[in-house]
Amino acid sequence: MRKRLLGNLFGGSATEKGPLLSEVELEEVGRALEREAGRRLGRSLSIREVDAGSCNACELEIHALNNPYYDIERFGIRFVASPRHADVLLVTGPVTKNMREALERTFRATPNPKWVVAVGDCACTGGIFADSYACVGSVSEVLPVDLRISGCPPRPIELLRGLLALLEKNASWKP
Numbered sequence: 671m672r673k674r675l676l677g678n679l680f681g682g683s684a685t686e687k688g689p690l691l692s693e694v695e696l697e698e699v700g701r702a703l704e705r706e707a708g709r710r711l712g713r714s715l716s717i718r719e720v721d722a723g724s725c726n727a728c729e730l731e732i733h734a735l736n737n738p739y740y741d742i743e744r745f746g747i748r749f750v751a752s753p754r755h756a757d758v759l760l761v762t763g764p765v766t767k768n769m770r771e772a773l774e775r776t777f778r779a780t781p782n783p784k785w786v787v788a789v790g791d792c793a794c795t796g797g798i799f800a801d802s803y804a805c806v807g808s809v810s811e812v813l814p815v816d817l818r819i820s821g822c823p824p825r826p827i828e829l830l831r832g833l834l835a836l837l838e839k840n841a842s843w844k845p
């Protein structure tokens with residue numbers, strides 16, 4: 671017991687180091703997004719996030735975009751509480767049978783023109799939950815999808831690169 675305690679105290683970190691991200695790269699992608707949003711919309715980009723049945727790890731990466739490090743509001747990108755104020759629906763998870771109607775109603779409540787982005791392997795293909803009796807499947811089984819961002823989960827910088835690809839009119843983004 672004593673040995674283990676000392677090992678835990680002085681044995682160094684047991685967790686993996688996070689991936690390195692260059693602040694220059696973040697600034698470049700963010701500013702490019704800001705420019706493209708201005709060009710396509712004439713204003714900031716508004717996003718409504720919908721968890722259609724994810725394990726929530728995709729949400730953790732999406733939430734990170736609002737933390738003081740990524741701070742995406744400085745690039746004029748914001749998450750909104752109502753689909754009526756959104757340009758983009760960011761959808762995570764395989765669509766569960768229980769969430770299908772809510773997702774469809776959210777889509778109908780979002781004004782045109784609008785984009786649907788499937789975030790994470792589950793949203794893109796059904797992922798590890800594809801064969802579950804509780805799931806309808808990928809987001810494209812329910813809604814027209816404009817962009818797929820794969821990953822399990824995709825990192826915040828990949829989400830930004832994906833949004834940039836969306837505004838630049840590429841159909842998919844694979845990290």
Ligand code: SF4
Pocket residue numbers: 723724725726727728762763764789790791792793797798821822823
């Ligand atoms: S893609 Fe991975 S992280 Fe995202 S909801 Fe599916 S299992 Fe979870």
